[in-house]
Amino acid sequence: MDVPTTLNGYELIYKKPSTLTEKPFHYCPGCGHSVVHRLLMEVVEEMGIQEQTVGVAPVGCSVFAYDYMDIDMQEAAHGRATAVATGIKRILPDKFVFSYQGDGDLAAIGTAETIHAVNRGENILMIFINNAIYGMTGGQMAPTTLLNQVTSTSPYGRNKEAMGYPIKITELLAQLPGAYYVSRHAVYTVNAVRKLKKAIEKSFAYQKLNRGTCFIEVVSNCPSGWKMTPVESNKWLEANMFPQYPLGDIKIPKD
Amino acid sequence: MEQEKTTNNEARLMKGNEALAEAAIRADIDAYFGYPITPQSEVLEYFTNEMPKRHGIVLQAESEVAAINMIYGAAGAGGRVMTSSSSPGISLMQEGISYIASAQLPCLIVNVNRGGPGLGTIQPSQGDYFQATKGGGHGDYHLIVLAPSSVQEMADFVFDAIRLAEKYRNPAMILADGALGQMMEKVVLPQEGSLPKVSKPWATVGKPASRKRNIITSLFIEPEKMEVINLGLQEKYKQIQSEVRYEEIALDDADIALVAFGLSARICQKVVDLGREKGIKVGLLRPITLYPFPKSALNKIADKVNFMLVVEMNAGQMVEDVSLAANGKCPVYFKGRMGGMIPSPEEVFAELMSIIEKQSVTQD
Numbered sequence: 001m002d003v004p005t006t007l008n009g010y011e012l013i014y015k016k017p018s019t020l021t022e023k024p025f026h027y028c029p030g031c032g033h034s035v036v037h038r039l040l041m042e043v044v045e046e047m048g049i050q051e052q053t054v055g056v057a058p059v060g061c062s063v064f065a066y067d068y069m070d071i072d073m074q075e076a077a078h079g080r081a082t083a084v085a086t087g088i089k090r091i092l093p094d095k096f097v098f099s100y101q102g103d104g105d106l107a108a109i110g111t112a113e114t115i116h117a118v119n120r121g122e123n124i125l126m127i128f129i130n131n132a133i134y135g136m137t138g139g140q141m142a143p144t145t146l147l148n149q150v151t152s153t154s155p156y157g158r159n160k161e162a163m164g165y166p167i168k169i170t171e172l173l174a175q176l177p178g179a180y181y182v183s184r185h186a187v188y189t190v191n192a193v194r195k196l197k198k199a200i201e202k203s204f205a206y207q208k209l210n211r212g213t214c215f216i217e218v219v220s221n222c223p224s225g226w227k228m229t230p231v232e233s234n235k236w237l238e239a240n241m242f243p244q245y246p247l248g249d250i251k252i253p254k255d
Numbered sequence: 256m257e258q259e260k261t262t263n264n265e266a267r268l269m270k271g272n273e274a275l276a277e278a279a280i281r282a283d284i285d286a287y288f289g290y291p292i293t294p295q296s297e298v299l300e301y302f303t304n305e306m307p308k309r310h311g312i313v314l315q316a317e318s319e320v321a322a323i324n325m326i327y328g329a330a331g332a333g334g335r336v337m338t339s340s341s342s343p344g345i346s347l348m349q350e351g352i353s354y355i356a357s358a359q360l361p362c363l364i365v366n367v368n369r370g371g372p373g374l375g376t377i378q379p380s381q382g383d384y385f386q387a388t389k390g391g392g393h394g395d396y397h398l399i400v401l402a403p404s405s406v407q408e409m410a411d412f413v414f415d416a417i418r419l420a421e422k423y424r425n426p427a428m429i430l431a432d433g434a435l436g437q438m439m440e441k442v443v444l445p446q447e448g449s450l451p452k453v454s455k456p457w458a459t460v461g462k463p464a465s466r467k468r469n470i471i472t473s474l475f476i477e478p479e480k481m482e483v484i485n486l487g488l489q490e491k492y493k494q495i496q497s498e499v500r501y502e503e504i505a506l507d508d509a510d511i512a513l514v515a516f517g518l519s520a521r522i523c524q525k526v527v528d529l530g531r532e533k534g535i536k537v538g539l540l541r542p543i544t545l546y547p548f549p550k551s552a553l554n555k556i557a558d559k560v561n562f563m564l565v566v567e568m569n570a571g572q573m574v575e576d577v578s579l580a581a582n583g584k585c586p587v588y589f590k591g592r593m594g595g596m597i598p599s600p601e602e603v604f605a606e607l608m609s610i611i612e613k614q615s616v617t618q619d
C-alpha cells in the first residue's frame with residue numbers, strides 16, 4: 001500500500017493508519033487498548049492485508065473494537081472468540097484471522113475454548129490483553145488478579161486460600177504442541193510498543209506457514225479500574241505485574 | 256463404491272442419523288461442527304468418515320458451547336454450516352443460538368431429542384418443543400423449526416431447513432427424537448448439487464476497498480437501536496409465517512382431530528386406522544413446521560370437529576399452541592408420555608374412546 005511521505009510540504013513521520021476508522025477511541029486515558037488496536041491496524045496496513053483480514057472482537061472494554069478497525073469483523077460472545085475465530089479460519093483458510101480478548105474473557109469464562117483452539121494449532125493470532133481486572137464491569141477480580149490485589153470483588157485483597165492464584169495462562173498455553181509462537185509484551189514505553197509491533201508482524205507472517213497458533217499477551221494497565229493516574233498505573237505495572245508476568249518470548253519457532 | 260454412494264438415488268435402508276448426515280453432504284454444506292452425545296453420535300461419526308473424502312470440513316469441538324460458536328464464526332464467514340446434538344447439548348448451545356438469531360446468521364441445528372429434564376435418559380422424547388419453538392435462549396427470537404416423522408424426512412428436511420435458513424438469514428432447527436435418529440427405514444436421498452449456494456454479501460470474508468466493512472454482531476447498546484433490530488426480527492418472523500407446512504390425514508369428514516408431530520404423528524396414524532376400523536370418524540393434523548405453527552389450519556378444523564386430542568412425548572407442550580389456535584371453538588385434550596416412554600397406538604386409542612364416552616355422557 002502507498003503510504004504518503006510528505007504532508008503540506010513537511011516530512012510526514014507519523015500518521016493514523018488508513019485501516020483505522022474516523023471514530024475516536026472511547027478508551028480511558030492511559031489505557032493500553034488504543035495502542036494495541038492501532039498497532040494491529042498499522043501492521044494490517046503495512047502488510048497490505050486489509051482485504052484478507054478478519055478479526056474477532058471480545059466482550060469487555062474492547063467490545064467495540066470493530067468500530068475502530070476498518071476490516072471485516074465479528075463480535076463474539078463472552079469467552080467464545082477463539083471458537084468463533086476457529087469457525088472463520090476453517091471456512092477461510094487463506095485469510096488472516098485474529099481474536100482479541102481480555103483476561104476474564106480468555107482465561108476465565110473462555111478457558112476451554114482458548115486451550116483447545118491452541119491445542120488444535122488453529123492458524124490464527126490470539127491477542128490477550130491482561131490488566132488483571134474486569135475493566136468494563138467496574139474492576140472486579142479477574143483470573144489474573146495478583147495476590148493481595150484489591151478489586152471490587154476482592155475488597156480485602158485476593159487471598160489464595162479462598163480465591164486461588166493468578167493464572168499464568170500464557171505459560172500454560174506455551175506447553176501445548178499446537179502453539180507456534182508465544183510471546184508476552186506491554187505498551188508502557190515506546191520501546192515496548194515497538195517490540196509488540198514486531199511480534200504482531202511476525203505472527204501475521206507465521207499465519208501463512210500454517211504451523212500453529214500465535215499467541216501474544218499484552219500486560220496492560222487499567223488506570224480507571226486500578227484507581228490510579230495513567231503514570232501511576234505504569235509504575236504499578238512495572239513494580240507488580242511484571243514480576244508475575246515477565247515480558248519476553250515464551251515459545252519461539254524452532255525452524 | 257464411493258461413486259455409487261454419491262450418485263445412486265435408489266432407495267436405501269438407513270438410520271435416521273445417517274440419512275440426515277448424508278443429506279447434509281448432498282446439500283453441499285461447507286462445514287459441520289459437533290460434539291458426541293447419545294442418541295445422535297452417528298451424525299458426527301458419519302461426517303468424520305465422509306467429509307475428508309468429499310472435501311468438506313468436519314471438526315469435533317471441545318464442547319457444544321464451542322461447536323455453536325464455531326457455527327457462528329463459520330456462518331458469519333459465509334459458510335453453509337450445520338451442527339447437531341441432543342437435548343442436554345442443545346441446552347448448552349442456547350447462548351450461541353441467541354447470538355446467531357440476533358446476528359441473523361443462517362445455519363442448521365439438529366436436535367435429536369432425548370428424555371429430560373437434566374441428564375435424563377437417552378430414550379426418545381419431544382420434551383424440547385418449548386425450547387425449540389419459543390426461542391430457547393435469552394431475548395425475543397425464533398428458530399424455523401421442522402419436525403420430521405420418518406427417516407425420509409430426516410433427509411429431505413435438511414434441504415428444506417437450509418433453504419429456509421438462507422432465505423430468511425435465520426437459524427433453522429430440525430427437531431427429531433431418539434427413535435427417528437436410531438431407527439432404520441427405506442430412504443431415497445436428495446440429489447447432490449440440487450441446492451445451489453446463495454450470495455452472502457454481508458459475510459466477513461475480508462473487506463475490499465469497494466465496500467464498507469462487514470460486521471457480524473448482536474450488540475446494539477442504544478435501546479433505540481436495539482428496538483429497531485427487534486422490530487426487524489419480528490417483521491421477519493411475520494414473513495416466515497407464510498412457510499407454514501402441515502399434513503392432513505383423513506380430516507375431510509372427521510368429527511375428531513388428533514394433533515401430533517414427529518414420532519407421535521406416526522403413532523397417531525395407527526390410531527386413525529384403529530378408529531376408522533370401528534367407524535369412528537377420526538383424522539390427524541401433523542404440523543411439519545413447528546415454527547411457524549399451523550394456527551389457521553387448526554382454527555378451521557376446530558370449527559368442524561367435536562374435540563381435538565393432542566398427543567406428545569412430553570408433559571403437554573404443543574397442546575398450549577393448539578389450544579390457542581382452537582381459541583375455545585372446541586375442547587382440546589391431551590395425552591402424553593414422558594421420560595423417554597413412547598405411547599402405543601392402543602393406549603392413545605383407549606384415551607380417545609374414554610373422551611368420546613365422557614362427551615356422550617355430558618351431551619346426554
